[in-house]
Amino acid sequence: MRFALPVMTTLLLLSGAVTGLSVAQAADSVHGTLIGPEGKPHGTVTVTEAPRGVIVRVVAEGLPPGWHGMHFHETGACTPPGFTSAKGHVHHVTPVIHGFMTPHATDDGDLPNLHVDRNGAATVELYSTLVSLHGTDGRPALEDADGSALVIHARPDDYTTQPIGGSAGRIACAVLKGQ
Numbered sequence: 001m002r003f004a005l006p007v008m009t010t011l012l013l014l015s016g017a018v019t020g021l022s023v024a025q026a027a028d029s030v031h032g033t034l035i036g037p038e039g040k041p042h043g044t045v046t047v048t049e050a051p052r053g054v055i056v057r058v059v060a061e062g063l064p065p066g067w068h069g070m071h072f073h074e075t076g077a078c079t080p081p082g083f084t085s086a087k088g089h090v091h092h093v094t095p096v097i098h099g100f101m102t103p104h105a106t107d108d109g110d111l112p113n114l115h116v117d118r119n120g121a122a123t124v125e126l127y128s129t130l131v132s133l134h135g136t137d138g139r140p141a142l143e144d145a146d147g148s149a150l151v152i153h154a155r156p157d158d159y160t161t162q163p164i165g166g167s168a169g170r171i172a173c174a175v176l177k178g179q
Helices: none
Strands: 012-014 029-035 041-050 053-060 066-068 070-073 114-116 122-128 148-153 170-178
Touching: 029 148, 041 170, 053 114, 053 148, 114 122
Parallel strands: none
Antiparallel strands: 012 122, 029 041, 029 170, 041 053, 053 122, 066 114, 070 148, 148 170
């Protein structure tokens, strides 16, 4: 499936078994455990540095079926139940203007929506050109002094509504840390 969004070149959604080379095998990666509002594990997140962006892999289970907004948040903290400790989206310009479909958007934390199957499972691998692990080429660093988090929201992101695309509350969060 090909999308014309600037954040990625290809989005691949899989249910069930994951095949192929794992990005976790790459040298410059950060990893996190995806936790739910009850503080229990719901999967993993791996972000791997690429020459002009990052490759993001999310493997999740036990989430509500359907589409969910997903964003990089500016602080590496995931305190349940609301995960507000992760603060706002990663950005390098203010004011932060959200949305792939918004002209002049500046929200570097934007990611495509995640689809969770009827069994509560999701696997996605995508590419974002908006961030880097270490602040390469002027893109915000995910591994800065206070880290970062990947947050999954209750509803899908409409890619235009301010400030978070109408994606509602935070239902899962992963602190991203190097190994």
